[in-house]
Amino acid sequence: MELLIRNMNEKYAQEIICWQYEEPYDFYNNELSEESLREFLDNPYFAIMNEQEELIGFYCTGSAAQVPIGHDFNAYSEEYIDIGIGMKPTLTGKGFGTKFFSFIIKNIQQEYATPLRLTVAQFNKRAIFLYEKLGFVKELEFSTPTEFLTMLKNCKSDPF
Known part of the structure; x- marks a missing residue:
């Protein structure tokens, strides 16, 4: 399956916001609102499409990929490219997941030479397993009260 990156637009953002995950991943569910729409349209979000131009996912970079309260724990004090x-x-x-996230990592690393960081809810063992498989290592834990984990990937530790 070939993957493609497209600029985020209102149609893609609305579709993503309306996605509904089953428990325990329902933590990631959103509600369509002007605020949630602005989040996708005013920040560096990108749509991931398959070869039929069907929306299959997205990624974001920078502060849009950070959990705001993580700053209180110095989770984002070092210079990394944050990705979500x-x-x-x-x-x-x-x-x-491996093909999907590998594609995203490769594209981000072509644009930035800085190491990568992501933040994941600790209950999301499936995602953590994938991230470790692709060279990310656990760095810092913090609670919001949801427990989060930041993970880092040095550009030179690329398993592709």
């Missing part, structure tokens, strides 16, 4: 991802709920847990 999301995959269409009907595609999660089906073994597609």
Whole structure:
């Protein structure tokens, strides 16, 4: 399956915001509102499409990929490119994550030479397993009260 990156637009953002994940991943569910729409349109979010131009996921970079309260724990004090991802709920847990996230990492690393950082909810063992498989290492834990974990990837530790 070929993957493509498209600039985020209102149509893609609305579709993503309406995605509904099953428990325990319902933590990632959103509600369509002007505020949630602005989040996707006013920040560096990108749509990931398959070769049929169907929306299958997204990624974001910078502060949009950070959990705001993490700053209180100095989770974002070092210079890294923060990345966040999301995959269409009907595609999660089906073994597609490695290809999906590898594609995103490769594209980000072509643009930036800085190491990468992501923040993940600690209950999301499936995602943590994927991130470790792709060379990320656990760095810092903090609670909001949801427990989060930051993970780092040095550009030179690329498993591709």
